[in-house]
Amino acid sequence: MSTNIMESINNNIIFNTINNGIIILDEDLNILAWNNWLEITTKLTSEEMVNQNICEKFDYINETKLKRKIKSVLVTNNSAFYTIDPHEYLIDIKVNTIIDKIYESMQQNITIVPYNIEKKQVCLYIYDNTKLCETNYKLEKLNEKLKDLSNRDPLTHLYNRRYFAEISNKMLSLALRNDNNLTIIILDIDKFKSINDTYGHSVGDNVIITLARELENNVRDSDLVARFGGEEFVILLNNTDLDNSVNIAEKIRKKIEEIEVKDDDNILKFTASFGVAKYDDNLDNGKIEHTITRADNALYVAKEKGRNQVIVDL
Template sequence: MSAIQKILEQDIKLPSPPAIAVHILDAVRREDSSFRELGRIIASDPALSAKILRVANSSFYSLKYPVDTIEKAIAVLGVDQLKNIALSFVIAQGMRGNAEEGFDFDYFWRRAITAAVGADLVAQRMGCKTGDTFVSALLMDLGVMVMYFWSPARYVQALDSKRASRESLCSVEQRLFGFDHAEMGAEVLKAWGLPENIWMAVGRHHTGGEGRGADQPTQDVLCLADALSSIYHGSHSSQRIAYVKKRLGQYGIEGEQVDGLIDAVAEKTLEVLSSFDLAPGALRPFSQILQEANEELGKLNLSYEQLVVELKQAKEKAERLAHDLSEANEKLRELAFRDGLTGLYNHRYFQDLLDKEMGRAVRYGRPLGLVLFDIDHFKAINDNCGHPVGDQVLRALAGQFAALTRRTDVVARYGGEEFVIILPETDSKGIMVLSQRLRRGIEQMEISTEAGPLSITVSVGATSYEEGMGPRTKAELIDAADGALYAAKRGGRNQVRFRKLTESA
């Protein structure tokens, strides 16, 4: 027993088909029955007879001559057609109720009748119309109602999930229940004893376009009927219209023929709805739908153009923000490597850069110079004039380095009153020239301070890595420069001393 059969037998109390529907089906199935017997069964229900005659004489069938009895209607339209008209009325009437939370019965049958009318018109144009076309389309979504009867809260959840996502209703149902409304509807109609060609068509009505079997036109008719109904009772009409035109085009139905067919669906549905005692609801002419669809398309185009503009603006804004962020990060990086008092590079930056320059010099055998110097008797300036004056001296000295060094030289504050210069691509002779220029330039400075003008001198220690020295380390280079600086101080200050890497202190 399948899950659906178990539900139908154990979990749900479905309304049985009305007694007159059972009699009609029995009469049609029996080989010895006649159309007169079918006529007597239908005529036993005056209200049903009146509705059938009303539909038979409507523009839906466009008969040449009016019919005034059920027997004449059967003779003109045929047993199958009358049977299906009668079944449509009694099933729709028997499964009507008050609108409940989450399910609107009148809307359901309005949509179903529109689909049935659409199926009949499409099948006629495609040349595959049968007596079962109308009722198959009318009942193809019966499973929706049955699943709602079975589990109202869960099915409302499924409908909400479908609206909130791009999934089809069948996909949502399969995910939540393990089966869909097409399968459920087919099982119900099978249990009610409807002909196999009807419940089989209902079970497959969402597979239009899958494969090209013998029953493909019937499946396509039901898929198109569903889309036609959605044009009048759903959203995104422009998309549905495009789908209908594409699918009908596969059968050679194009252009004005399609527009005429869609328009005829609304016109004929209005007549049939009145026979089912249903108000038209939101059903309106195709011309109005088309106008709304064009407006919807216009809004989409406008929205697209606006979106392009907004995306362009957002991109430009993002690029500006990225540029500003890059500049801010660069400033932060500079601040991280700058000395707060003098604005020169700090000790950390010096160590990182010397690592790289020493590695490059050793790797490629290129010269690299290093100069260490500090201010002579700087402690006396702080002690006698105060630390603010000492800070003024340090800032003034830092401001002179641009004039006293080359663009390729990197000056950093080593710590306190000590400074350091990295000189790429500079041998010992070049280092001595620059060191002496630096010493003399500083000696000639007159620094304006709060304590009055001051003059200072510096002691300079220099060293260099030369081609052919082989592997050496940053620490060795710093030690050599530091030793030279110590020698300059010990020798009387205000002088330059050079120490080779091979010399000891």
């Protein structure tokens, strides 16, 4: 039976020149025909494949699912899509290109159509969907990058104020649900205007960038660091009590004292003042913005008391 099918389709120009794979199967999943496109892409000839059971030849194919789909096509006499999990394939065909290759294997769409209802035979069309998948993947990555850039401060690449407000509220909801502590540290570079006036804005920018890297190096991945604008930064410490938060602020303050920023032959040193506040239900009424305000008030006191110190709002 399969020999007759192959004889009839070998002379079919469409079958042998179409730019997608064509397989004819019976209801028992035996291969009755295997076109030229498949011979080229799989390097398996029709002589090798005809009369082979497709699931025995390719044991990773879900036999139950394929049989169920074929039965549906034969009963309804209508074509059907054979859905494959994202980034998968019916037959593993390796991608030849090595330039910007994202997928090792060809990404495929499969359509099953009736071929001979009386003989319970179907035709599988395999479409190469790799380029579309690669384009979609690149677009997704680009969108992710653009979204991340929109959440970042352009100078320091720390998170910006808008993103901090969005994420800190989510972190507060999670902390309240789990009965965890949440603490805010606000810091501000001391006499920053004097730095800009004396050394210029490029040096001032370098000071801000250097401080941003220092902050990143002294918090956990679970914490959140943002530049609120100008020379002011905010840290949200997740699941950290007030005593530990003060210790962290003090540790960062001392490290800032050790920073040296070079300007030609000059070495610039600077300090920062800190305000710390722990979220308190009674004081903040479910709003992290109130905690931030309390930390900011503590920062103002630190400035008034002579700068380069940590003040806690209790």
